[in-house]
Amino acid sequence: MRYDPRRHLWSALSVAQVRALFTTCPARWWLSGGWAIDHWHGSGSPSRPHGDIDVSTLRPALPALRPALPADLRPFAARRGHLFPLGKRHDDPEVHNIWVHDPGRDRFVLQINLEDGAETGWRYRRDPRITLPWDSAVASVDSVPTGTPVTQLLWKSPDPRPRDEHDLDVAHHLLGPAQRRWLRDAVRLAHPHSPWADDPRLGHP
Numbered sequence: 001m002r003y004d005p006r007r008h009l010w011s012a013l014s015v016a017q018v019r020a021l022f023t024t025c026p027a028r029w030w031l032s033g034g035w036a037i038d039h040w041h042g043s044g045s046p047s048r049p050h051g052d053i054d055v056s057t058l059r060p061a062l063p064a065l066r067p068a069l070p071a072d073l074r075p076f077a078a079r080r081g082h083l084f085p086l087g088k089r090h091d092d093p094e095v096h097n098i099w100v101h102d103p104g105r106d107r108f109v110l111q112i113n114l115e116d117g118a119e120t121g122w123r124y125r126r127d128p129r130i131t132l133p134w135d136s137a138v139a140s141v142d143s144v145p146t147g148t149p150v151t152q153l154l155w156k157s158p159d160p161r162p163r164d165e166h167d168l169d170v171a172h173h174l175l176g177p178a179q180r181r182w183l184r185d186a187v188r189l190a191h192p193h194s195p196w197a198d199d200p201r202l203g204h205p
Contacts, residue, residue: 003081012053015039018110019118020142022055025199027064030138031147032056032113036152037167040174041139047170048163050149056113062098065112073100073109096125100144124154125192132182149174172201 013021015035022029031039033054038046057065069075075086078097086098100110115121122137124130137151149171155166175183186201187194196202 001083003078003083008083009107010052011102011105011109012050013109017105018038020053020054021070022065022068025058025065025068027061027068027143028138028145029055029057029061029065029088030147032147032152033111033156034152034163034167036147037149037171039144039146040149041170042141045126049088052108052111054111054113056115058117059114062112062114069100072102072104073113074103075099076101122151124186126158130154130190131185148179150179150186153183153196154186154190157187157194157196158179160195161171168196168199168201177203 015031015137018031030036031054033050033052035046035053038048038050041047053195066075075101076083077086077092077095078099079095082111083099093114094116098112098114100112101107102109116125117137118135121131121133132148132151136148138145138147140146153168153171156167160168172180180203184197184199187202188197191197
């Protein structure tokens with residue numbers, strides 16, 4: 001079915017609900033997207049409205065992650081503006097996002113992003129030259145594995161929307177000099193036309 005924002009509405013899980021859902025899951029997973037930035041910010045309340053909530057995992061780990069979802073939730077593969085029942089589509093290399101639907105409320109509640117990596121570390125799906133050790137890509141924040149600000153901002157960097165600019169405003173204060181250099185260099189390598197390639201919030205060469 002074609003995605004229609006007027007019909008396909010969201011009522012996202014909370015961070016606490018996500019943690020409860022996956023706390024015993026054997027698969028590698030982590031909080032990602034805008035909520036990851038706010039979770040690092042640690043103000044106790046979101047710094048901006050969030051329309052959804054994301055977790056990420058590696059594609060090969062998805063079969064181990066799916067059993068953590070309650071049986072009444074239905075996963076859909078989101079691809080090119082359409083939503084398909086997931087089935088075995090996680091093997092489709094063009095499926096990178098899974099939307100989880102709660103039929104009882106007729107709302108989507110969670111997005112699962114399929115990312116790249118190996119045992120040794122995380123790899124940026126949009127440019128495999130960019131890698132990080134796992135302990136630099138994901139860290140525990142209040143017992144929730146959470147994507148680090150540099151990885152989340154890199155995903156947001158190709159064509160930043162107003163909410164992405166807000167997230168950079170919030171997150172750049174959390175970065176040390178080495179992290180700012182890494183992010184600036186990664187943006188310049190993967191997305192040289194990004195407005196963040198020369199953004200003073202990421203420092204100067």
